[in-house]
Amino acid sequence: MRTVARETLFKIIFASQFNKPVEEGFKHALYKADKLDEKDIDYCEGILNTVEEHGEDFTRILDERSKLFPESRLFPADRSVLFIALAEMLCPSDVPSAVSINEAANIAAKYSSEKSASFVSGLLAEILREGINVQGN
Helix, strand or coil: CHHHHHHHHHHHHHEEEEEEEEHHHHHHHHHCCCCCCCCHHHHHHHHHHHHHHHHHHHHHHHHHCCCCCCCCCHHHHHHHHHHHHHHHHCCCCCCHHHHHHHHHHHHHHHHHHHHHHHHHHHHHHHHHHHCCCCCCC
């Protein structure tokens, strides 16, 4: 189920903020512990590659829309979930943007502060309304 895969991604991206690069053994241990199938692992690897490739673009997009909370000041948990949702929303994906936003808010509510879910969903909804892509067009 993609919800479990997203939570696994969250753990990997969260860890990467403190310990780069994330070791392959760590990722595979999480995949196994969370009982991800091959399709979910492929999904995770695709999102991780997208975040790696477009992380600077994602940072710029977040900074332009969150003046009071630039990306560098975000809670690491919020940053992690936002990067996952942006990878789904702004790059070729079979995931509807509304699903990405809802899942991001749910993960933020579970792993971050009380107000994170509404912050994350509001910021992502603004990006969706603006029709942004990773090049900022």
